[in-house]
């Protein structure tokens with residue numbers, strides 16, 4: 101694991117364990133930037149197996165990034181991290197006050213984190229590829245991504261503005277934008293079928309907070 105420059109002046113104790121290509125870590129990078137929280141970036145090289153070391157196991161017994169350390173508090177899992185940050189640093193809220201819009205944000209975030217990303221994560225796809233071959237691996241990933249995207253498109257089309265639930269960035273956008281960007285790039289998804297999701301990504305892409313969170317902008321990014 102290697103420590104790198106912080107995103108900006110590091111006046112608080114937040115540390116983010118991340119891997120540049122991880123969409124789960126990308127959610128946290130985006131949220132930290134939206135909330136205006138500076139942090140120290142610690143790279144965990146997944147292909148080299150740095151997440152499998154006893155040292156990393158002390159931070160997350162499940163051996164996944166992201167992990168956030170805030171003083172004595174260690175939180176892993178992007179959903180838990182973002183709810184923790186929301187409670188601890190309420191400055192720029194990631195959840196709207198309106199109960200229905202709040203529920204939609206939680207539902208969209210949950211669809212991404214429970215019903216899309218785990219079904220095309222690196223370790224699982226490697227297993228599918230070994231058992232069934234590369235072609236089957238791609239169609240497996242596409243099937244699960246498209247199933248989730250179809251549901252998200254229906255869920256959001258009547259509530260979306262520039263962003264998922266209006267004209268402000270909230271939790272749903274934090275989960276959606278990295279997922280859409282990574283899925284369309286890596287798994288060749290035809291995004292013209294999902295105009296609401298495409299617009300959400302486009303709006304996020306225009307934000308400096310999102311731009312700074314992108315994989316290629318991270319200290320451990322490879323060409």
Ligand SMILES: N[C@@H](CCC(=O)N[C@@H](CS)C(=O)NCC(=O)O)C(=O)O
Nearest residue numbers: 122123124164165166177178179223
């Ligand atoms: N539900 C977890 C999932 C975390 C996760 O899947 N992380 C991936 C990177 S996106 C990982 O560390 N993979 C390592 C591996 O598959 O061994 C979260 O949202 O943080």
